[in-house]
Amino acid sequence: MNDMTTSVPNGSSSCDTLDPSKFVFVHNDGDGLNRMERPSFTFWKDVKIRLMKNKMAMASLVVLILLAFTAVIAPFCSPHQYYEQIEPMRTYIKLPPRIPVLENFGIFDGTDSAGVDVYAERGIEDEYFFFGTDNLARDQWSRTWYGVRISIYIGLLAAAINLFIGVTYGGIAGYYGGQIDNLMMRFTEILGSIPDLVVMILFLLVFKPGIFTMSLAMVITSWIGMARVTRGQVLKIKNQEYVMVARTLGATPRQIIVKHMLPNILPTIVVAITFNIPNAIFYEAFLAFIGLGLPAPAASLGVLINDGYTSLRTYPYMMLYPTLVLSILMLCLNLFANGLRDAIDPTMRDK
Amino acid sequence: MKKYILVRLLYMVIAIALIVSITFLLLQFMPGSPFNDLQLTPEQRVLLDEKYGLNDPIPVKYARYVSNLFHGELGTSFIFNNQDVSDMIAARMSSSVRVGLQALVCGSVIGVLLGIVAALKRNSFWDHLTTIIAVIGVSIPAFVIGSLMQYYFGVKMAILPVIYDKGNAVSTIMPTIALAFSVIATTAKYMRNELVDIINSDYILFARSKGLTGSEVIIKHAVRNALIPVVTILGPMTISLITGSTVVERIFSVPGLGNLLVTSIQNNDYFVILGEGLVFSLMFLSVVLVVDILYGLIDPRIRLAGGNHNE
Numbered sequence: 001m002n003d004m005t006t007s008v009p010n011g012s013s014s015c016d017t018l019d020p021s022k023f024v025f026v027h028n029d030g031d032g033l034n035r036m037e038r039p040s041f042t043f044w045k046d047v048k049i050r051l052m053k054n055k056m057a058m059a060s061l062v063v064l065i066l067l068a069f070t071a072v073i074a075p076f077c078s079p080h081q082y083y084e085q086i087e088p089m090r091t092y093i094k095l096p097p098r099i100p101v102l103e104n105f106g107i108f109d110g111t112d113s114a115g116v117d118v119y120a121e122r123g124i125e126d127e128y129f130f131f132g133t134d135n136l137a138r139d140q141w142s143r144t145w146y147g148v149r150i151s152i153y154i155g156l157l158a159a160a161i162n163l164f165i166g167v168t169y170g171g172i173a174g175y176y177g178g179q180i181d182n183l184m185m186r187f188t189e190i191l192g193s194i195p196d197l198v199v200m201i202l203f204l205l206v207f208k209p210g211i212f213t214m215s216l217a218m219v220i221t222s223w224i225g226m227a228r229v230t231r232g233q234v235l236k237i238k239n240q241e242y243v244m245v246a247r248t249l250g251a252t253p254r255q256i257i258v259k260h261m262l263p264n265i266l267p268t269i270v271v272a273i274t275f276n277i278p279n280a281i282f283y284e285a286f287l288a289f290i291g292l293g294l295p296a297p298a299a300s301l302g303v304l305i306n307d308g309y310t311s312l313r314t315y316p317y318m319m320l321y322p323t324l325v326l327s328i329l330m331l332c333l334n335l336f337a338n339g340l341r342d343a344i345d346p347t348m349r350d351k
Numbered sequence: 352m353k354k355y356i357l358v359r360l361l362y363m364v365i366a367i368a369l370i371v372s373i374t375f376l377l378l379q380f381m382p383g384s385p386f387n388d389l390q391l392t393p394e395q396r397v398l399l400d401e402k403y404g405l406n407d408p409i410p411v412k413y414a415r416y417v418s419n420l421f422h423g424e425l426g427t428s429f430i431f432n433n434q435d436v437s438d439m440i441a442a443r444m445s446s447s448v449r450v451g452l453q454a455l456v457c458g459s460v461i462g463v464l465l466g467i468v469a470a471l472k473r474n475s476f477w478d479h480l481t482t483i484i485a486v487i488g489v490s491i492p493a494f495v496i497g498s499l500m501q502y503y504f505g506v507k508m509a510i511l512p513v514i515y516d517k518g519n520a521v522s523t524i525m526p527t528i529a530l531a532f533s534v535i536a537t538t539a540k541y542m543r544n545e546l547v548d549i550i551n552s553d554y555i556l557f558a559r560s561k562g563l564t565g566s567e568v569i570i571k572h573a574v575r576n577a578l579i580p581v582v583t584i585l586g587p588m589t590i591s592l593i594t595g596s597t598v599v600e601r602i603f604s605v606p607g608l609g610n611l612l613v614t615s616i617q618n619n620d621y622f623v624i625l626g627e628g629l630v631f632s633l634m635f636l637s638v639v640l641v642v643d644i645l646y647g648l649i650d651p652r653i654r655l656a657g658g659n660h661n662e
Binding site: 186189190191193194195196197198201202205278282285286289290291292305309312313316319323326327330331333334335338 | 492616
C-alpha cells in the first residue's frame with residue numbers, strides 16, 4: 001500500500017545518488033486507505049438512518065406517537081365513560097366544547113354558534129367537556145379518543161390478517177409457480193375485478209359489523225394486493241444464484257423460504273403493510289358513514305363522524321373534532337408510510 | 352389481438368358469474384327480514400314471504416334469479432312499493448353519471464395540468480402543492496371534504512346551493528369538487544412521476560440535440576408519451592368514483608346510485624343492494640376491459656405479456 005509513495009523506479013543512472021531520506025510519506029498517517037471507508041451498516045440500520053433524515057416522516061411519527069399516547073390516557077382525564085349518558089340528559093345534551101384556560105381566549109369557552117354560553121344557561125358553569133357532548137349526552141372527548149383506539153385497532157388487526165393471508169397465498173403461488181401459480185393468480189384477478197365496495201358491503205350485511213368482522217371485511221379484497229407483491233418478490237428471488245446454491249446443497253423448501261426468501265422479501269412487505277393500515281382506517285370510516293359502522297355504544301372515528309354529520313348544521317363541533325383527529329391520523333400514517341417506503345427503497349422516491 | 356380480447360372477455364364473464372353467485376348466496380344468509388314492521392301479524396308475514404318466494408329452496412330461488420337477470424330484471428324492491436329494481440337504478444343513473452363524469456373530466460384535466468407544471472418546475476410551489484394534494488387526496492376521505500365544503504360554502508357563507516338540484520348547474524359544483532378531489536390527486540401524482548421519467552430519458556435528450564425548442568419537446572414528445580400510461584389509472588379511478596359517489600351523494604342529496612345504495616343498506620332492501628352491486632361491478636369491469644384493450648392497442652408489449660399489466 002505504501003509502495004506508491006516510497007519506490008523510486010527511475011531507470012536513469014543518477015538513481016543511486018538520490019537520498020531516500022528526502023522522500024516523505026504522502027496521505028498516510030498510519031492506517032492507510034482503510035480510513036476512507038464508512039462503517040458497515042446492516043440494511044435496517046441504513047433504513048433507520050435514511051428515515052431519521054426525513055423530517056416529514058419523523059414529524060408524522062411523533063404526532064402518531066402523541067395520538068396513540070393520548071388515546072391511551074385521555075379517557076382517564078374525563079370523569080365520564082364513552083358509553084355513559086350523563087343524567088339529567090336535558091342539561092348535558094349537545095354541549096359545546098369548553099376547556100379550562102383556553103376558555104379565556106375566546107375559544108372552547110362553551111358558547112354555541114349563536115354566541116350563547118350554554119354552560120351558564122344550564123347552570124353547570126363548573127363543569128368542562130373538552131369536546132362537548134353528543135345528542136345522547138355522552139362525553140365527546142372520551143368518545144373521540146376511544147374512537148381513535150378502535151380505529152387504530154381495526155387498522156392493525158386488518159393489516160395483520162392481511163399479512164398472514166396475502167403473504168401465504170402469494171408465497172405459495174410464487175414459490176411453486178407453473179400451473180398452480182397460474183390458477184391462483186387467475187383467481188385473484190377475477191376476485192379483484194369485483195369492486196371492493198360491493199364485496200365489503202355484502203360481507204358486512206351478512207356478518208354484522210363488529211371489530212373483528214370489520215377488520216375481516218377490509219382484508220377480503222386488500223389481501224390480493226399483498227399476494228401480488230409477495231408473489232412478484234418471490235418470483236424474482238427464486239431464480240437467483242444463492243437460492244439455487246442452497247437448493248443444490250440440499251436445503252429443504254422450508255429452509256430456503258425461512259432463511260433466504262423471507263429476509264429478502266421483508267422490506268417490500270413492510271412497505272405494503274404500512275400503507276395497509278391507513279387504508280383500513282379509511283374504509284372503516286367510510287363504511288360507518290354509509291351506515292355500516294360498529295353498533296352502539298362502541299364508537300370508531302367513522303361512527304362519530306356519522307353521528308355528528310346528522311346535526312352538522314346546528315352543532316358543527318360534534319363532527320369537527322372526530323373529523324380533525326381522523327384527518328391528522330390518516331395524514332400522519334400516510335406520510336410516515338411514504339417516508340418508510342423511500343427509506344427502504346430510495347429508488348421508489350419521487351424524483 | 353383477437354385472442355387477447357377473447358381472454359379478457361372470458362375473465363369478465365367468469366367474474367360476473369362469480370359476483371352473481373356469491374352475492375346471491377351471501378344474501379340468503381343475511382340476518383334481518385325486510386318485513387320487520389311491527390304492525391305486521393305473523394300470518395301476514397307468512398303471506399308476504401310466500402308472495403316473494405322467500406320460503407323456496409335456495410337452488411330454486413337462484414335459478415329464478417339468474418333467469419330473471421337474463422331478462423334484465425333485477426327483482427322488486429321490498430320497501431318502495433314493489434318498484435322494479437332495474438327501473439329504480441335506471442332512474443337514478445343519470446344524476447350519478449352526470450356528477451361522476453363531471454368529476455372525472457374536471458379532475459383529470461386539472462390533475463394532468465398540475466402534474467405537468469409540477470414536473471417541469473420541480474421543487475417549485477406547484478410541485479409542493481401537487482405533493483400535498485396527492486397526500487391529502489388519499490388521506491382525507493371524500494365525505495370529510497364534502498361535508499366541510501357543504502358547511503362552509505353552503506351553510507355559513509351561503510354562496511353555493513347546499514343540495515343538488517337537477518335543473519341547476521351551480522348546485523352540481525360542490526358534489527363535483529368533492530368527488531374530483533381524489534381524481535386530481537391520483538392523476539397529478541401519476542402524471543408528474545411519468546413526465547419526470549420521460550424528461551430524463553434519452554429520446555428527449557435526442558429531441559433537444561436535434562434542435563427542437565423547449566416547448567416543442569415538451570408538448571410533442573414528453574407530454575404525449577406521458578399521457579399514455581395515465582390511461583391505466585382509469586380503472587382504479589372508476590372504483591374511487593363509485594366509492595366516493597355513495598358518500599358524496601348522501602351529503603348533497605344527489606338522487607343517484609350511491610344514495611340509493613345507502614338507503615337500501617339501511618332498509619335491508621336485498622334486491623336493490625344485489626342489483627346495485629351487479630351494476631357497479633359491470634361498470635367497473637367494462638371500464639377495465641376498455642382500458643385493457645385500448646392499452647393493448649397502444650402498447651403492443653402488453654399484449655405479448657398476456658395482458659397483465661399488474662405485474
